Amino acid sequence: MNLTNKQIENLYHTSCKGFYDKEKKTCLNRFELIEGKIKNSYKDSTMYWFDNQIESLIAFNYYRKKYPYTLHLWDMAKNGKIHGQFCILVNKPYK
Numbered sequence: 001m002n003l004t005n006k007q008i009e010n011l012y013h014t015s016c017k018g019f020y021d022k023e024k025k026t027c028l029n030r031f032e033l034i035e036g037k038i039k040n041s042y043k044d045s046t047m048y049w050f051d052n053q054i055e056s057l058i059a060f061n062y063y064r065k066k067y068p069y070t071l072h073l074w075d076m077a078k079n080g081k082i083h084g085q086f087c088i089l090v091n092k093p094y095k
Helices: 005-009 020-026 053-066
Strands: 014-017 031-036 046-050 071-079 082-090
Touching (some): 005 053, 031 082, 046 053, 053 082
Antiparallel strands (some): 014 046
16 A cells, blocks of 8 residues: 555544643653653654554654654543544644
C-alpha cells in the first residue's frame, strides 16, 4: 500500500496542542507508552488521536522519521462510550 504524505498526515480524527508534560506532573497516568524515545519536555508539541492501531502505527512511523522523539501512546481516558484510544505525540508546534 502506498500512501501519500498528505494522506498519512490526515489519518487522525482529533488533534490538539500537546499536554503530555502537564499529565505527567499530575501523576494521573493517563498515557501508557507503547513505543518511542522520551525526551525531557514536550512543551511545543502536537497530539493526534486515531480510530485504530493501524492508522496510529502508520502515522507514528511517518512522524518519527521527521521528529525522532515522537511517542506512540495509549490514552486511557474515558471519552463517552470509548475507553482508551491510540495517540501519537509529535514534537512539533500545534497549528
